[in-house]
Amino acid sequence: MLGQDIDLYAVRGRLRQWFWCGALAEQYGGTIETLIARDAEQVAPWAMAAKDGASVEAPDTVVRAQFAESRLLSLKSKQSAAYKAIYALMMAQPSPCMDWKLHQMIDHTSYTDFVVDIHHVFPKKWCVDNAIDPDRRESIVNKTPLSKVTNIQLGGLDPRLYMSKLDSNGLSPDQVDDLIRSHAIDPAYLRAGDFDAYFADRRRRLVTLVEAAMGQAVNHDIDSVELSEGPEAFGPIGDDPTDSDEEE
Incomplete structure (x- = not known):
């Protein structure tokens, strides 16, 4: 459909935008047959138009994509x-x-080799002991991929x-701080x-990543009177049974 042009920087940029709009806006979460057919028709011409700047309407998956900041909660x-x-x-x-x-870099290869999973940044036990509300404790904002x-x-x-303890693993505090920053986290707060x-x-940093990937602003509703997608809209917040803070 795209041939060798798929490797062109501008073309791949549009394909990436389409992918993240579909994934982050959760557009492939339901019946997908119609969406697949529509994307097959609309995405390729739009992506190819990036080569010469031709005017081609963006696919519906990109145009309709929405992400509310409150979804992070x-x-x-x-x-x-x-x-x-x-x-x-x-x-x-x-x-x-x-x-x-x-x-080590966390990517699709090391994810398996290092038994990487999503874990709390501020550990669950610490949050419970310090009366952190479950909404924030279990939010994706307080999670990050780490090796076992x-x-x-x-x-x-x-x-x-x-x-x-991380400072004692053979790295300087500055080097450890750089590792922390690679997770969109300011180490000073830790x-x-x-x-x-x-x-x-970190909520702001994640929003910045989402906006850059989708090529559009998210709905900054987190401080509004009525959140677009508060935690209660998706059921009660509880512990993620697949996540644990293991101890040595």
């Missing part, structure tokens, strides 16, 4: 397409996320303590144990 399970898409997006960045202990060995070292520790500041900052 309800994404708590790997059963959600957008949940998986956000972490795939993190690993697809030009400078993808790195494992905090192994100092790294998650075991972090355990349920206060981030101020586990950052000190070193200070400041959950509220961390949560607000």
Whole structure:
């Protein structure tokens, strides 16, 4: 359908935008036969038009894509397409996320080799002990991909303590901070144990990633009186049974 032109930078850029619009906006979550047929008809001409700047209407999957910032509060399970898409997006960045202990890139290969899974940044035990509400504790904003060995070292520790442990793995504090930043996290908030500041900052960083991938602004409704997609719209917030904070 696209032939060798699929490798052209401009063409691939539009294909990436189409992919992230479909994944992050969860447009392939229901009956998909009609959507597949529509995309097969609309995506290729639009992508090819990027070669010479021809005017071709964007496919419906791109035009109709919407993402509300408040959706981040309800994404708590790997059963959600957008949940998986956000972490795939993190690993697809030009400078993808790195494992905090192994100092290795987290990608489709190492994901299996290092037994990578999605784990809490501020551990579940710490959140419970410090009365962090379940909505934020279990939100995707408080999760990140880490290897099994790294998650075991972090355990349920206060981030101020586990950052000190990470500093003792043969890396300088500055090097550890760079690893943390690769996950769209400001390490200063972990070193200070400041959950509220961390949560607000990382939420903004994830929104920036989503906007760049979709090529459009998200609905910044998080501070509005009525959220577009609050946690209650997707059922009660509880523990993700597939996630655990293991201890050494």
